[in-house]
Amino acid sequence: MTHTYQITGLTCSGCQNKVQSLLSQIKDVQSVDISLAEGTADITMSQHVQTKTLQDALKDYPKYQLSEAPHSHHSMSMEMDAENQSWLATYKPILLIFAYILTIAVIAGNAMDHGFMTMTAMRVFMSGFFLVFSFFKLLNLQGFADSYSMYDIVAKKFRAWGYIYAFVELGLGLAFTLDIAPFAVNAITFVVMTVSLVGVLQSVLNKRKIQCACLGAVFNLPMSTVTIVEDALMIAMSGVVLLGVL
Incomplete structure (x- = not known):
């Protein structure tokens, strides 16, 4: 399953890589795809990970704030566009x-x-x-x-x-x-x-x-x-x- 989250505080590719690295270390997280331009993170999980767990992974870096986004389920059409x-x-x-x-x-x-x-x-x-x-x-x-x-x-x-x-x-x-x-x-x-x-x-x-x-x-x-x-x-x-x- 893949869910989309809003992330604020991302100002450069270094921020992007840092947040991506921190979130990828969480158990059951399979992949993390962050859009610096949109301030979003598409997180693929083997089983559901609570938002609080994701937020706790960033707690040592308070400038990065993660929250749930509307329509967080990553649609099949978006995945197909990326693959194509x-x-x-x-x-x-x-x-x-x-x-x-x-x-x-x-x-x-x-x-x-x-x-x-x-x-x-x-x-x-x-x-x-x-x-x-x-x-x-x-x-x-x-x-x-x-x-x-x-x-x-x-x-x-x-x-x-x-x-x-x-x-x-x-x-x-x-x-x-x-x-x-x-x-x-x-x-x-x-x-x-x-x-x-x-x-x-x-x-x-x-x-x-x-x-x-x-x-x-x-x-x-x-x-x-x-x-x-x-x-x-x-x-x-x-x-x-x-x-x-x-």
């Missing part, structure tokens, strides 16, 4: 970023006298990936950390990891750019992205409707197989390089 939204329109930002990074990587791989250099192209791609994605995370570090803690297996238990992770990506991007310690850098990439993928897989398989934190809190991208492919691609590239070094 253009896939291309939803993922346009991340697709454009991948296209730009891939183009630069291909150009770099061809800029050699010995034919196409696959390893060079992969290194440039990974460099661009981490630098661009860390940039978006650092635009709203708190918002990213709030969103990331909703599904990452490490950030759930150690919230500071969300803040650290953005700088880990930045460091990896710079290391790939400068071609520093290839084995160590690719090994770190393999481990970090594998751990990240576990949380993504859990969320997608459990069909949790939460925001993907890959582009920080700047774009409201839903968690989906696109996120799985993104992480898996980086794991595969780093794995190939590690095998080549060995």
Whole structure:
């Protein structure tokens, strides 16, 4: 069952992610979809959760006030409209970023006298990936950390990891750019992205409707197989390089 509630006090995506994280931790709450523009939250529950329980989850943040909204039952037609939204329109930002990074990587791989250099192209791609994605995370570090803690297996238990992770990506991007310690850098990439993928897989398989934190809190991208492919691609590239070094 899904019910809609009014929420006041939401002023930015950081607020949105914070409230979403708090409400998602309540027993029997399966997913939380918050509209910042409308000030509403669509909460899907395995069984009914009292409004008082939802309000108590926000009690440490008094500026966020939750109340019941008229016609709180989320209609089937609204759900169908959301599901029918253009896939291309939803993922346009991340697709454009991948296209730009891939183009630069291909150009770099061809800029050699010995034919196409696959390893060079992969290194440039990974460099661009981490630098661009860390940039978006650092635009709203708190918002990213709030969103990331909703599904990452490490950030759930150690919230500071969300803040650290953005700088880990930045460091990896710079290391790939400068071609520093290839084995160590690719090994770190393999481990970090594998751990990240576990949380993504859990969320997608459990069909949790939460925001993907890959582009920080700047774009409201839903968690989906696109996120799985993104992480898996980086794991595969780093794995190939590690095998080549060995």
